[in-house]
Each structure stands twice: as C-alpha cells, then as structure tokens.
Amino acid sequence: MNAFMNVExxxxxxxxxPFFETTGLVTHGFTTRPGGVSEGPYSALNTAFxxxxxxxxxxxxxxxxxxxxxIDPEGIVAGSQVHGDRVEVVEYRDxxxxxxxxxxxLPDVDALVTAVPGVPLSSYYADCVPIFLLDPAxxxxxxxxxxxxxxxxxIGRKTxxxxxxxxxxxxxxxxxxxxxxxxxxxxxxxxRVIRLFQKSFAYWAMLTVAASPGKWxxxxxxxxxxxxxxxxxxxxxxxxxxxxxxxxxxxxxSYRAQGGITGRMASLIMLK
Ligand SMILES: [Zn+2]
Numbered sequence: 173m174n175a176f177m178n179v180e181x182x183x184x185x186x187x188x189x190p191f192f193e194t195t196g197l198v199t200h201g202f203t204t205r206p207g208g209v210s211e212g213p214y215s216a217l218n219t220a221f222x223x224x225x226x227x228x229x230x231x232x233x234x235x236x237x238x239x240x241x242x243i244d245p246e247g248i249v250a251g252s253q254v255h256g257d258r259v260e261v262v263e264y265r266d267x268x269x270x271x272x273x274x275x276x277x278l279p280d281v282d283a284l285v286t287a288v289p290g291v292p293l294s295s296y297y298a299d300c301v302p303i304f305l306l307d308p309a310x311x312x313x314x315x316x317x318x319x320x321x322x323x324x325x326x327i328g329r330k331t332x333x334x335x336x337x338x339x340x341x342x343x344x345x346x347x348x349x350x351x352x353x354x355x356x357x358x359x360x361x362x363x364r365v366i367r368l369f370q371k372s373f374a375y376w377a378m379l380t381v382a383a384s385p386g387k388w389x390x391x392x393x394x395x396x397x398x399x400x401x402x403x404x405x406x407x408x409x410x411x412x413x414x415x416x417x418x419x420x421x422x423x424x425x426s427y428r429a430q431g432g433i434t435g436r437m438a439s440l441i442m443l444k
C-alpha cells in the first residue's frame with residue numbers, strides 16, 4: 173500500500189491517504205506551506221489563528237485549502253488542542269465551531285469524531301502527529317492530535333474507543349493514516365520525556381534510539397502505530413506517511429526547525 177499521495181490543486185499541495193480516497197466516502201487532506209497569503213515565518217499557507225499571524229490571512233488560507241478540497245470553510249470544526257486526551261463527538265449543531273475565531277473552537281479537546289456527513293473536522297500542526305481515522309463500515313471519521321504528550325496518554329486508542337462507544341465501530345474495520353510530522357530522524361528528547369514513555373509503553377525501547385548523553389531520538393510514528401494496533405486495528409489498515417516536517421524542507425512548518433515561531437498545517441476530513 174502506498175503511504176501517501178501528493179495532490180496538487182492550483183498552487184496548493186496536499187498529502188492524502190490513498191486508501192481513504194479509494195473508499196469514496198470522504199474528502200480529506202493534510203495541507204503544506206506553498207500557495208497561501210501569509211508572510212514571514214507564516215509564509216505561506218498558515219492555517220492556525222493562535223500563532224500570531226493576521227486573522228484575515230488565516231481565513232483566506234483556510235478558504236483556499238477548503239475550496240481546493242471541496243469543503244465549506246465556514247463549516248470546519250476545531251478543538252483547542254491542549255495536548256490532552258479529551259475526545260469530542262461532533263454533531264451537526266457544532267458545524268463552524270472554530271471556523272472564524274480561535275475563541276469559538278471546542279475547548280480542551282484534542283480529538284474529534286463525527287458520523288455526520290458534511291461536517292468537516294480540522295486540527296493544526298507543526299511537528300505533532302496527525303492521526304486520521306475512517307471507519308468505512310459505520311461511516312465514522314476522526315482526527316486525533318498526538319504530540320509526545322498525546323502519544324503518552326494514547327489519544328489514538330481513546331479516539332478509537334470513542335468511535336466504538338458512540339457508533340459501534342469495530343476496530344478491525346477501521347483505517348488509520350499517520351500524516352506528515354516530525355520523524356525519528358529529527359525528534360530528539362531528554363530523559364524527562366523518555367521516563368514518561370517508559371511508564372506508558374512496555375516496548376518503549378523499540379521507540380527510542382540513544383543519541384548523545386542524556387538525549388534520545390523518539391519515533392512518534394511507530395509509537396502511534398503501536399497504540400492503534402493495541403486498540404485493535406489491523407496492521408494492513410494502518411499507513412504512515414513517513415514525511416518528516418522538520419527536515420522536509422520548504423513544504424512544511426516545523427516548530428523545531430523554525431525555532432518556535434511558525435505557522436501550522438491543517439488536517440481536514442469530512443464524510444461526503
Ligand atoms: Zn527529519
């Protein structure tokens with residue numbers, strides 16, 4: 173299975189999961205930097221309000237991205253992304269929460285689940301791991317934001333469990349795509365982070381490589397893949413894009429590579 177496909181729409185470039193496209197059930201994508209109107213560290217397609225960019229530019233960029241994917245930009249739903257483990261089920265009445273302002277998004281939420289067609293879910297990234305989920309049997313989609321903290325608390329598994337509790341999802345039916353994010357090539361962490369991984373993952377040693385005294389490189393893609401396997405997903409139904417946002421050059425915003433002041437890419441998914 174191909175782990176990702178690049179789709180160009182005008183000046184924009186999206187990463188997509190080929191096996192999501194094949195179902196015909198969703199429109200989805202992970203945005204990249206080219207093609208937007210923002211400037212400086214936010215150049216060009218910054219999609220997040222909270223990073224210090226001009227709000228009007230963010231709205232324009234989101235509209236460009238959404239229109240290219242066939243999504244209504246006024247309808248997108250966002251959580252506040254606090255590196256926690258709260259999963260929210262999104263209903264029709266939530267449509268547009270977080271589309272126009274940061275303040276209106278769903279508070280204290282890092283994962284979104286919906287079974288409502290036409291309600292687009294969104295989340296925002298500069299190195300953290302975007303997990304896209306699609307249950308083609310029950311027609312349910314989800315997005316989970318997994319930085320190292322979300323990975324430690326296994327937000328991917330909690331999201332799958334919420335799909336099961338709310339909609340009867342059988343994890344064996346579920347497709348998952350781990351989108352572009354920081355790779356183990358670039359993601360160096362210290363002992364404080366490693367100790368939390370040791371507590372949370374019996375197989376933590378498989379997720380880390382010693383880099384230098386007191387430093388390790390951490391494989392968040394494999395950690396989240398294992399979390400999804402533990403949740404009952406099948407190996408053949410999980411794909412890792414394998415694109416590193418930190419050393420991926422001009423295509424990506426990277427919190428690490430750009431020293432903290434940077435834009436965000438968006439993950440977007442909507443049931444048709
Ligand atoms: Zn890298």
